[in-house]
Amino acid sequence: MHNIKTLISADELNARIKELGKQISEDYKGKEVHLICVLKGGVMFMVDLSKQIQDIPVTMDFMALSSYGNEVSSSGVVKIVKDLDESVEGKELIIVEDIIDSGRTLSYLVHILKDRKPNSIRVCTLLDKPDRRVIDVQVDYKGFEIPDKFVLGYGLDYMQRYRNLPYIGTMDS
Numbered sequence: 001m002h003n004i005k006t007l008i009s010a011d012e013l014n015a016r017i018k019e020l021g022k023q024i025s026e027d028y029k030g031k032e033v034h035l036i037c038v039l040k041g042g043v044m045f046m047v048d049l050s051k052q053i054q055d056i057p058v059t060m061d062f063m064a065l066s067s068y069g070n071e072v073s074s075s076g077v078v079k080i081v082k083d084l085d086e087s088v089e090g091k092e093l094i095i096v097e098d099i100i101d102s103g104r105t106l107s108y109l110v111h112i113l114k115d116r117k118p119n120s121i122r123v124c125t126l127l128d129k130p131d132r133r134v135i136d137v138q139v140d141y142k143g144f145e146i147p148d149k150f151v152l153g154y155g156l157d158y159m160q161r162y163r164n165l166p167y168i169g170t171m172d173s
């Protein structure tokens with residue numbers, strides 16, 4: 001086991017996710033929203049965020065992309081590991097990500113989803129690490145901006161572990 005320091009506590013996460021859900025509920029009033037979860041990291045955030053979206057119909061689909069594998073830094077090549085089950089044509093999409101780091105995963109995803117003719121695409125990320133950006137991407141909803149440190153927990157892994165932590169931590173090395 002590694003020594004892990006809390007960066008964002010479970011209470012802080014929950015409070016911010018509640019606010020994001022409220023904001024999305026207001027912005028999409030009278031519409032229907034289709035959440036696209038980017039596996040595996042996005043799963044915790046997507047589940048908790050979806051519970052905070054109220055009074056509008058919510059549907060969900062899941063996609064798995066991989067650029068990191070078991071590495072600490074991105075290989076630069078993004079692959080589809082699992083595609084969506086349903087068509088996104090004519091839908092209001094919100095891509096739900098755990099983190100935007102280099103921006104490669106998200107820019108690739110936005111690019112391929114645009115070709116599938118949704119009505120709109122917005123991006124909601126729990127964490128943003130702007131210092132590491134290589135490709136510019138538009139972020140519509142953001143939980144927290146974080147410094148250039150490797151983080152884990154709440155969906156984010158280090159060598160596939162620690163996704164189950166209920167908070168965001170950094171590893172003391």
Ligand SMILES: O=P(O)(O)OC[C@H]1O[C@H](OP(=O)(O)OP(=O)(O)O)[C@H](O)[C@@H]1O
Pocket residue numbers: 038039040041042065066067068069074097098099100101102103104105106156157
């Ligand atoms: O902005 P980027 O530099 O592209 O990094 C962000 C992406 O990297 C991580 O996924 P990863 O490929 O590790 O897959 P995982 O979610 O299954 O851990 C994370 O969940 C984001 O999807």
Ligand code: HPA
Pocket residue numbers: 068099101149150151152156157158
């Ligand atoms: O800081 C990070 N931690 C875990 N996975 C990641 N994928 C991109 N950045 C990170």
Ligand SMILES: [Mg+2]
Pocket residue numbers: 041068069156157
């Ligand atoms: Mg990962």
